[in-house]
Amino acid sequence: MNLQLFPKIDLHYHLDGSVSPVTLIEIALQENIQLPTMNVDKLREYVQVEEECRNLAEYLTKFEISKKCMQSPRALKQVAYKAIEDVSKQNVRYIEVRFAPYLHTEQGLRIDEVVSNVLSGLKEGENDFATMARAILICMRNDSVEKNIEIIEVAAKFLDKGVVGVDLAGDEANFPPDLNKDAFNLAKKYNIPITIHAGEAAGSENIYDAVVNLGAKRIGHGIRLKEDPHLVELIKEKKITLELCPTSNVQTKAVDSWESHPIKYYFDKGILVTVNTDNTTVSNTNITNEYRILVERYGFILDELKEITFNSLNAAFINNNDKQKLKKILEKEYKIIGL
Numbered sequence: 001m002n003l004q005l006f007p008k009i010d011l012h013y014h015l016d017g018s019v020s021p022v023t024l025i026e027i028a029l030q031e032n033i034q035l036p037t038m039n040v041d042k043l044r045e046y047v048q049v050e051e052e053c054r055n056l057a058e059y060l061t062k063f064e065i066s067k068k069c070m071q072s073p074r075a076l077k078q079v080a081y082k083a084i085e086d087v088s089k090q091n092v093r094y095i096e097v098r099f100a101p102y103l104h105t106e107q108g109l110r111i112d113e114v115v116s117n118v119l120s121g122l123k124e125g126e127n128d129f130a131t132m133a134r135a136i137l138i139c140m141r142n143d144s145v146e147k148n149i150e151i152i153e154v155a156a157k158f159l160d161k162g163v164v165g166v167d168l169a170g171d172e173a174n175f176p177p178d179l180n181k182d183a184f185n186l187a188k189k190y191n192i193p194i195t196i197h198a199g200e201a202a203g204s205e206n207i208y209d210a211v212v213n214l215g216a217k218r219i220g221h222g223i224r225l226k227e228d229p230h231l232v233e234l235i236k237e238k239k240i241t242l243e244l245c246p247t248s249n250v251q252t253k254a255v256d257s258w259e260s261h262p263i264k265y266y267f268d269k270g271i272l273v274t275v276n277t278d279n280t281t282v283s284n285t286n287i288t289n290e291y292r293i294l295v296e297r298y299g300f301i302l303d304e305l306k307e308i309t310f311n312s313l314n315a316a317f318i319n320n321n322d323k324q325k326l327k328k329i330l331e332k333e334y335k336i337i338g339l
């Protein structure tokens with residue numbers, strides 16, 4: 001079937017890594033921002049990784065231009081709205097859009113202003129398109145724990161007002177999760193759902209730390225889980241969900257090749273896996289493409305894609321009311337396509 005029509009969920013989507021070159025140029029023109037080029041195709045080379053990307057650290061160099069263009073209230077609203085417009089075209093029925101508020105304070109915005117502007121763009125997008133959208137606030141690994149505690153405080157302030165969770169992202173190889181233990185303990189205290197990037201650019205011990213010591217209910221990527229058979233059992237037992245992003249995982253060299261991606265292995269072992277985009281611009285992908293990869297490279301059948309979407313639904317950080325609404329919508333739409 002045409003997988004664009006397949007109802008989908010994306011739980012792992014970075015806002016700054018998903019702004020299209022066209023939107024970047026629009027914002028640059030609006031706000032007089034100097035870009036290395038105003039040619040859409042040439043700009044693509046600056047914001048998209050090449051096949052020969054060596055590791056996560058190199059992948060992370062591609063976010064500079066979008067950061068430059070995401071510093072004003074208007075630009076933040078605009079990219080958030082555009083994100084919902086874009087993903088609604090791929091029949092995404094629910095998305096959790098994540099961003100790191102501190103990255104958008106270079107022109108003096110406060111982190112709570114960053115959050116309220118992104119939320120207002122998401123809300124407008126929700127009103128205009130058939131996609132439910134919520135936000136996850138990111139603590140950056142290279143930021144101080146004091147700054148990350150402030151992110152948790154802001155998340156608590158906006159909890160159930162558009163924000164549904166918190167995350168830890170950035171350079172995993174050089175900043176292990178336990179540096180931010182105090183920040184995530186605070187998140188636990190506030191009952192803010194936690195997801196953490198782990199086992200992407202470092203070993204399975206980070207997944208253990210994220211779950212056992214930092215309270216993560218979901219793991220961003222978790223590619224290297226299989227290194228530790230006891231941890232595999234723990235993840236199953238605790239019903240932890242993995243947010244896998246195949247294209248990004250190949251590009252950051254979290255896996256050596258497409259063939260060695262563990263998504264089917266984890267799925268067959270009964271681990272709760274989900275499929276996501278990570279960064280549609282940096283990774284040059286979209287969610288339809290990621291679902292297609294599951295079929296074409298890993299042999300998933302449509303019923304299994306539906307199961308994966310329901311894994312995403314079950315692991316979504318929205319409240320129960322919204323979850324039930326979403327479940328009805330998905331069930332109805334799957335019925336229409338005979339699933």
Ligand SMILES: O=c1[nH]cnc2c1ncn2[C@H]1C[C@H](O)[C@@H](CO)O1
Pocket residue numbers: 014015016017056060063098099100103138169170171172197200248278279
């Ligand atoms: O896959 C990722 N792993 C770790 N960090 C990431 C990944 N994708 C994006 N980021 C970082 C770079 C962005 O600037 C930041 C906030 O979205 O999060």
Ligand SMILES: [Zn+2]
Pocket residue numbers: 012014169197220278
């Ligand atoms: Zn990510």
